[in-house]
Amino acid sequence: MGEAGCDVRDIEEAANILVNARHAIAFTGAGISTESGIPDFRGPQGLWKQYSPEIATIDYFLQHPKEFWLFYRMRMSTLFTAKPNRAHRALAELESMGVIKAVITQNVDGLHQAAGSKNVIELHGTMRRAVCIACGRAYPMDVVTRKIDSGQVPPLCDECGGVLKPDTVLFGEPVKDFDRARELAMISDAVLVVGSSLTVYPAAYIPLFVKEMGGKVIIINMEPTELDYIADVNIRCKAGDAMEKLLEKIIEMRKQGTTVTQ
């Protein structure tokens, strides 16, 4: 594969798999949101090069909610202005065409929904919302942001006075909706991985489940991933380029009604 870039044959092969799939899903990671200006926290320019990951652990949050929220508030300023990019939009389009049945994501930015994706499983939660750790009441993040900006740090629950926590999965917490994601993976005969290096578990089990059940695996990622060896197609280029080309190809194949079966 090497420096394959957006190889036309790879795109064709991926399109062919998706068009012929009975139940295809997408699995996405930070790499799909980098074109939206959201840094990959694990990448070379990532957040964890500047901050200790300890700040994003549940223990740190429980012990230092004030420091945690001051850090989180700063991080949110980038995320809240971010807009979905062409990769998110192409994926939403594939869902509306019925080609992709669901998106399982490791991202917490909410950009899939903003792009129009309907069936989204957020394994690591969402930063669009916070929940009270005492009573579980949920608050939209803009309400929480206003509390912080008016000096209430950490922000507190209006009902019970409990501390609010972002509805994201912190280090040391279990992922969300994993059973539902696994069930979806088990009934899928294709998975389109976009922008994940597939190093974070249990999330990275999703493509493995599809493969184990005899399904096809397509990986779109700039860098080599941990699971390249299980992929039927590896597309090593920008998520936006690859997804635009893939969508074009699928639309073209459907128009012609000529799908190449292998």
Ligand SMILES: [Zn+2]
């Ligand atoms: Zn409460």
